[in-house]
Amino acid sequence: MSVLLYRFGKFAFRRKWIVLPIWILVFLGLGATAAAVSQPMEDDFSMPNLPSERATDIMDEHFPGMSQEFDFDAVTGTYVIAAPEGEKLTDPDNKAAVDDLVANLNKLDIVDHKQPLQNPVDTAEQMGCLGGAEGEQLQQTCSGAPLNVLNEDSPDTVAVLETEFTIAEWQDVTEADRDAAYDAADSARDAGLQVEMSGSLAMEEQAPGGSAELIGMGVALIVMIIAFGALIAAFVPIITAIVGTGMASVMIMLGTSVTSIPSFTTFLASMIGIALSIDYALFIVSRYKHELHVAPTREEAAGRALGTAGSAVVFAGLTVIIALGGLSIVGVRFLTFMGLGGALAAAFAVIVALTLMPAILGMFGKALFKPKLPIVAQHDPEDDTSVTNGMRVARLIGRMPALTLVLGIVVLGALSIPALNLSLGLPGDESMPTDSTIRKAYDIRTDGFGEGSNGVLQVAADLSDVPEDQRKEALDATRTELESHDDMDYVVGPMESKDGAGAVFQGVPKSGPNNQDTKDLVKEVRDAEDGLSSEYGIEYGVTGTTAIYADVDDVMLGSIVPYMALVAGAAFILLIVVFRSVLIPLTAALGFLLSVAATFGATVVIFQEGAFGLIDDPRPIVSFMPIMLIGLVFGLAMDYTVFTVTRMREEYVHGQAPLQAMMRGYHHGARVVVSAAVIMISVFSAFMMEEDVTAKSMGFALAAAVFFDAFIVRMVILPSLLALMGKSAWWMPRWLDRIVPNVDIEGEKITAMTAARSEPEPVVHTGA
Incomplete structure (x- = not known):
């Protein structure tokens, strides 16, 4: 390998005006092709074969359409409404403001109007939660109310309004859709209510930034000026980083014409490509600087640098490619593409370092390590006497x-x-910025309904194997089992399917979705199925934010x-x-x-x-x-x-x-x-x-x-x-x-080969 790279290094250095135009043509040609055939990127965070899929399968069978809200790409939206301090949402003025919000939403084209939205205060009243029911009856009847009637400290102050939208996938949500949904609550806000949004509709798509790359480039330039002790040489790794990263991005764009690729793939590829391209260029240029002290010509120095340092770059790049490409064994689609994108960037970092780098060295020639910076260049690591x-x-x-x-x-x-x-x-x-509407909605909901309300467990039960006359008993036993766990706050349901063979419970934990106690609760609920199944024949699955997080x-x-x-x-x-x-x-x-x-x-x-x-x-x-x-x-x-x-x-x-x-x-x-x-x-x-x-x-x-x-x-x-x-x-x-x-x-072979060339020809004596 070293001899092959040595020979190519000398060739690229000598024939720089052939190698450089070829690289430019390839880069521009592939870039133009990618621009013509590339398709929009699609973010898909789905993970196959999770235990929570069992619940969605039961929902699909007995409650068609219900499981869609647990799809990573589904468009969901929830308005969380809080009354002004010291007031309640049941106060006439505040209730009227919520009516205005509901009326505005019912006029939006992006809202699904199959079932008109209703003021959550009216819903709670229809459930008998605003007077009448007390004690255990209130707990059982109103645990699923959209108004926080069970909050002993500040009842009737927070409400949630679940809203369904007609937009097919989250990727299809536009900024105009997001603004329209948020602005629909302006009249309620003007009336003094705090209205925030949670769900995927409120989540703004984070476009890959670029500030990190710019900072990295700036720091890299300063570091390389110090490393090389010269200005021009410091720009060479920047050039190779731009080309290598650009080629990786172009290839990813070409890939979108064949398959859907997540948008963050290019982001990770650019970060890896910039870092590795600069690393590999540093290694080869440093070795080239050393070889200039011992090689007879610059061309020879370029060949030796590529044959030695270039060989190391090949194997260094292979380890990165193996490590990142290996992410595909996890079986998670977004991780697979992130890994493959990074591996592709690493591959182009190697290719550019081996093929474009020696031509760039030839292009700059004697000017590469000029002007020298005397203070920085005082101690040269490539000088054995320094x-x-x-x-x-x-x-x-x-x-x-x-x-x-x-x-x-x-x-x-x-x-x-x-x-x-x-x-x-x-x-x-809960991990969103504190000034975002999603985080504010989370905090308001936590204050009104408890932190567990942000991660409700959806328990979907299949009663197909339960005799009809025993189904009510089986559901009662299931609810009793769910309520028996210490970390369960309360249970809502069951809501039975039209065919009578399915039911859904909502279990509200005491702690939030990412809390370990909640994840332990998911495991406990799943473990309890065997006992219920052996006694009644009922089977169930558990899904919802918390269950999916745990899976x-x-x-x-x-x-x-x-x-x-x-x-x-x-x-x-x-x-x-x-x-x-x-x-x-x-x-x-x-x-x-x-x-x-x-x-x-x-x-x-x-x-x-x-x-x-x-x-x-x-x-x-x-x-x-x-x-x-x-x-x-x-x-x-x-x-x-x-x-x-x-x-x-x-x-x-x-x-x-x-x-x-x-x-x-x-x-x-x-x-x-x-x-x-x-x-x-x-x-x-x-x-x-x-x-x-x-x-x-x-x-x-x-x-x-x-x-x-x-x-x-x-x-x-x-x-x-x-x-x-x-x-x-x-x-x-x-x-x-x-x-x-x-x-x-x-x-070693390069050393032996160059030594053999430098030996004088033997003198042949013909005799007198």
């Missing part, structure tokens, strides 16, 4: 490797302890182990090929586990437990973050391993003693790894400026993971282990050595 900070740290590790190893492990181990308390949940209404959590948690086994196993084999060692890939994988555990611990402390007051509203960690974090960080961790250890192995193969090889390789690679890590941390940290707590937690976790893995695992723990293991670090069984292909990532 004493850099990297060399100083390497010498420190070499003097006391056991101490640095223990310190690194202790620090990460201590940070990992809070991860034992990790609790997962999906972002719901998604189980799927995510259950996927982590097989996912890690797949990506870690594949990457382990790949790294054996790269380093021709068993111990280095093993230590690299174990170090990754340490950095991920520390990341989970730090994230739990800040975002779940609310330490240091960095967030106002602590909550469970979003369910899909752990597996996404594992995929992304594993790929990046293996990147950093390849970048640091390949230079160490190269020094060892070329004759240096193990300890000296570690220090010299550290000296050469430290600035590249530090620069790459700083850029990654800056890009991911930009998410923390978002108002949404999920974006904050994701940004923090990714930035923390890169920090822990790059600066502690790859730059302290791994070099310490190499210093302690000595020659054993490069050991591999003979039988394995025979079957593992030699990819020559160190460029």
